[in-house]
Amino acid sequence: MSRRSAAFLLAFLGLAWAQMTLESPAFAFGAPIPVRYTCDGEDLSPPLVWRGVPAAASSLVLVVWDPDAPVGVFFHWSAYDLSKKRTGLAEGVPPKPRVGEFKQGKNDFQRVGYGGPCPPRGHGPHRYFFRLYALKEPALGLPPGAPARAVLEALKTKTVLARAEWMGTYAR
Numbered sequence: 132m133s134r135r136s137a138a139f140l141l142a143f144l145g146l147a148w149a150q151m152t153l154e155s156p157a158f159a160f161g162a163p164i165p166v167r168y169t170c171d172g173e174d175l176s177p178p179l180v181w182r183g184v185p186a187a188a189s190s191l192v193l194v195v196w197d198p199d200a201p202v203g204v205f206f207h208w209s210a211y212d213l214s215k216k217r218t219g220l221a222e223g224v225p226p227k228p229r230v231g232e233f234k235q236g237k238n239d240f241q242r243v244g245y246g247g248p249c250p251p252r253g254h255g256p257h258r259y260f261f262r263l264y265a266l267k268e269p270a271l272g273l274p275p276g277a278p279a280r281a282v283l284e285a286l287k288t289k290t291v292l293a294r295a296e297w298m299g300t301y302a303r
Contacts, residue, residue, distance in 0.1 A: 151183040153263045153295035157222070164259060164299035170249030171303065173223075176208065180219035181263055185292045188215045188265035194282060197248065199257040206279035207259065208245040209236035212270045228275030236277045243276050248301035256302040265293040 157177040158164050166172035184191065191213035197205045210220070213233040224230055226244030240246040250257040267290035273281060 151181060151185065151263065151265055151293040151295040153179060153181045153261060153297045155179050155261070155297055155299070158299045161298055161300065163256075164248055164301045169247040169301055172247070174245070174247045175223040176220065176245035176247075177299075178219065178222040179261065179263075179297070181295060182218065183293070183295075184215050184265050187267060188292050189269040190215060190266045190271075191217065192264040192266060192271065192282065192286060193220070193261065194264075194279060194286075195245070195259060195261050196279075197250070197257050197259050199250070199254075201251060201254070206239045207247065208238055209277075209279040209282040210234070211236065211273065211277075211282055211285075215265070234273070234275040234277075236273075236279045236282050238279055248299075250301060250303055252303045254302070256300040259299050259301060261297040261299075263295045264291050266290060267292055 155177045157168065164177065168175055168177045193208065193210040193213065194206070195208040197207060211234050224245060226242060228235055228243050235244045237243050238246040248257060248259050264286060271282065271285040271289065273285055
């Protein structure tokens with residue numbers, strides 16, 4: 132069932148449809164991520180925009196990973212304790228543990244902030260999932276620079292009100 136069909140069915144039944152969306156103006160869903168946002172380019176974080184954060188949300192968490200890595204799931208970015216009032220992130224978020232009101236974690240490159248796609252050469256296209264979570268709680272309770280896996284563990288103890296996802300691919 133498509134999102135539009137599901138929304139119509141819920142509206143027909145008189146149920147609310149709270150849909151949070153996430154996208155990047157830099158690439159279409161499922162399309163190749165531009166080289167600029169990879170290890171072969173400037174390795175900048177891509178711009179992201181979102182809508183539909185539930186009114187009951189107190190904070191947001193962003194996690195980016197590659198499930199196709201030879202070593203298993205590889206985390207490229209985590210940003211947490213983002214304000215619920217935020218509607219996106221600009222291109223090129225600085226690689227600092229704290230940026231404004233939010234924190235960034237350590238990726239699997241062992242660096243704080245975004246680490247762009249960098250699959251092994253000849254390995255075929257990898258998928259990169261950008262997932263945004265809206266939380267009831269105001270914070271994860273982690274210090275700046277926490278490992279991305281710790282961010283995911285902390286998410287398990289929180290109330291997730293909504294989530295949205297965007298995906299791009301990259302091959303070298």
